[in-house]
Amino acid sequence: MTLIDVAIIGGGASGTTTAFHLANKGKNICILEKNNYSSMRICGGGMSAAVQNWFPFELNPVIEEVITNVEFSWNLADKVVAELSGSSPFWIVQRENLDSFILDQAINSGCKLFTNFDVVKIKKHSNVWRITALDGRQIESKAIVIADGSQSKWPETFGLGPKKPSYASTFAGRVKRKGNLKSKTARFEFGLVDNGFAWAFPLKNEVNIGMGTFLNNNNSIPSKKILTSFLPDLGFDPSEIIGQEAKLRVWNGHNNLNGEGILLVGDSASICDPFLAEGLRPALMSGYEAAKNLNAWLDGNIKNLDGYSKTMKTNWGNSMAWGKRISQVFYRFPKVGYKLGVKRSTAPKRIAEILSGKISYEDIAKRVINRLLFQR
Numbered sequence: 422m423t424l425i426d427v428a429i430i431g432g433g434a435s436g437t438t439t440a441f442h443l444a445n446k447g448k449n450i451c452i453l454e455k456n457n458y459s460s461m462r463i464c465g466g467g468m469s470a471a472v473q474n475w476f477p478f479e480l481n482p483v484i485e486e487v488i489t490n491v492e493f494s495w496n497l498a499d500k501v502v503a504e505l506s507g508s509s510p511f512w513i514v515q516r517e518n519l520d521s522f523i524l525d526q527a528i529n530s531g532c533k534l535f536t537n538f539d540v541v542k543i544k545k546h547s548n549v550w551r552i553t554a555l556d557g558r559q560i561e562s563k564a565i566v567i568a569d570g571s572q573s574k575w576p577e578t579f580g581l582g583p584k585k586p587s588y589a590s591t592f593a594g595r596v597k598r599k600g601n602l603k604s605k606t607a608r609f610e611f612g613l614v615d616n617g618f619a620w621a622f623p624l625k626n627e628v629n630i631g632m633g634t635f636l637n638n639n640n641s642i643p644s645k646k647i648l649t650s651f652l653p654d655l656g657f658d659p660s661e662i663i664g665q666e667a668k669l670r671v672w673n674g675h676n677n678l679n680g681e682g683i684l685l686v687g688d689s690a691s692i693c694d695p696f697l698a699e700g701l702r703p704a705l706m707s708g709y710e711a712a713k714n715l716n717a718w719l720d721g722n723i724k725n726l727d728g729y730s731k732t733m734k735t736n737w738g739n740s741m742a743w744g745k746r747i748s749q750v751f752y753r754f755p756k757v758g759y760k761l762g763v764k765r766s767t768a769p770k771r772i773a774e775i776l777s778g779k780i781s782y783e784d785i786a787k788r789v790i791n792r793l794l795f796q797r
């Protein structure tokens with residue numbers, strides 16, 4: 422068996438990004454993916470334009486809509502609209518298109534792809550990782566990247582990530598026409614979902630619709646009931662949507678995301694935003710940072726991969742710590758949160774700026790603290 426540099430388990434947004442940046446630097450790598458690439462992926466597809474920073478190629482071909490307005494409502498009424506400035510757009514993609522576009526760039530750079538490769542066993546023998554698929558195929562590598570999403574069992578197996586992962590209950594679906602959602606407008610509805618929100622994001626000819634609940638999340642989300650109210654408001658019949666429920670692992674404290682020759686990226690690393698379910702930006706960021714550290718480690722320029730966990734803490738985790746606090750207060754008292762948070766004159770713009778990646782939760786927290794100190 423040939424020993425490759427890195428085996429990436431999972432070919433979603435985080436795995437393909439890691440793969441591209443490793444292959445682009447000439448490393449011998451492969452993606453081991455359980456499924457094929459044709460099916461629809463469960464995701465709202467909303468993504469900050471800031472993700473372009475992590476790619477040397479344009480993501481334009483997969484962007485279906487550039488959002489310039491964000492509309493908020495409480496129980497379908499009491500609407501507030503925020504405008505996004507030209508410099509900080511929010512993009513909407515079809516997730517399956519985004520993932521396969523990045524995958525193509527990785528393959529063009531030399532990455533191998535093994536599909537229908539359901540990883541069931543990972544063992545380390547001296548310094549070599551041996552990964553086994555359900556059908557018995559095996560791969561050996563110097564390092565592994567865990568990128569198999571929210572249901573991953575490997576963080577626990579290798580003592581990485583949070584001891585007690587936290588999950589949001591979610592639903593995502595698609596309607597195959599535009600309804601009455603205004604073009605270039607993303608919609609957020611807070612009153613219909615207990616401890617969470619529902620959204621509608623326009624694509625070129627379709628709409629991504631979903632919802633998430635962020636507290637008491639052992640329960641499943643009553644998606645049918647919520648869709649019965651939400652879809653007619655968007656000009657659809659509830660029977661028009663095709664979608665699925667899923668558990669989404671969200672950020673739950675600062676944690677070690679690497680061991681010796683092993684890194685967690687994307688949802689398996691529990692880095693998804695616990696307030697707004699933004700998981701694509703951290704998935705792409707973690708893929709980029711993981712590859713940067715692995716390239717240096719494989720070249721012998723660094724002794725370990727600890728820099729990866731540190732960078733993810735500084736560049737993402739510190740903001741998520743505030744995101745989690747905001748989420749716990751907001752979703753516990755959502756009506757008050759909507760009145761004092763969203764309906765405050767500057768608030769919708771701030772939320773829109775968070776979505777576009779222009780500011781972080783940490784920036785918001787610092788502003789509030791400064792205001793309180795100043796008032797005193």
Ligand SMILES: Cc1cc2nc3c(=O)[nH]c(=O)nc-3n(C[C@H](O)[C@H](O)[C@H](O)COP(=O)(O)OP(=O)(O)OC[C@H]3O[C@@H](n4cnc5c(N)ncnc54)[C@H](O)[C@@H]3O)c2cc1C
Binds near residue numbers: 463591
């Ligand atoms: C309903 C919903 C809506 C969302 N909406 C948004 C949004 O609008 N914007 C946003 O930023 N984020 C959103 N997110 C979060 C975002 O989808 C995730 O954070 C993102 O998918 C993480 O990418 P990933 O590559 O880590 O994991 P995934 O996309 O889950 O990819 C994991 C891959 O690993 C493969 N895999 C799994 N098990 C194995 C195995 N045993 N062997 C081999 N391969 C395996 C899977 O088939 C899959 O291809 C949403 C999430 C949900 C659930």
